[in-house]
């Protein structure tokens with residue numbers, strides 16, 4: 640079984656990112672298991688915790704969970720033209736202690752979304768920068784900038800637009816191909 644962690648950048652109850660992520664989680668083929676990994680309860684990264692052996696339980700749980708994962712899917716909104724602090728904090732927590740990064744070599748893919756027209760382009764590309772440094776092979780194509788997200792979801796949180804469903808399925812298929820290549 641190949642395990643794919645899904646990290647959602649919004650903590651909002653009715654988050655469009657979360658709803659889109661739930662739809663996408665159902666698109667992985669047999670042999671793939673998706674898990675939503677909570678990043679909302681991670682205290683802001685403070686190196687003293689690691690240096691002084693006073694590691695918050697939430698860090699340990701998160702790091703141990705992520706170590707078990709084969710790949711990571713980020714689904715994120717854009718905050719002020721960049722990534723939300725939740726995602727940056729999770730990346731920082733998982734990258735330390737030095738030499739024990741949970742991200743190293745894991746294939747990653749990014750879906751950004753916005754109720755506006757630009758689909759979180761800024762967040763999507765800013766997220767690529769730390770992922771390069773963290774040595775994560777990132778899905779290049781297709782790029783997923785989901786715009787007008789509020790209108791794409793019905794009252795049950797299901798994506799109601801067939802074109803978007805097909806696009807996201809092709810995105811998942813390409814991600815699965817990347818995961819296979821990296822694992823081979």
Ligand SMILES: Cc1cc2nc3c(=O)[nH]c(=O)nc-3n(C[C@H](O)[C@H](O)[C@H](O)COP(=O)(O)O)c2cc1C
Nearest residue numbers: 649651654655656657716717718719720753754755
């Ligand atoms: C602090 C903050 C900053 C935002 N900045 C942007 C932005 O730069 N670009 C954008 O398209 N939407 C921006 N928005 C609007 C979000 O796209 C919108 O709130 C969206 O619903 C957030 O995703 P979610 O539904 O997953 O919570 C911002 C929202 C917040 C709360």
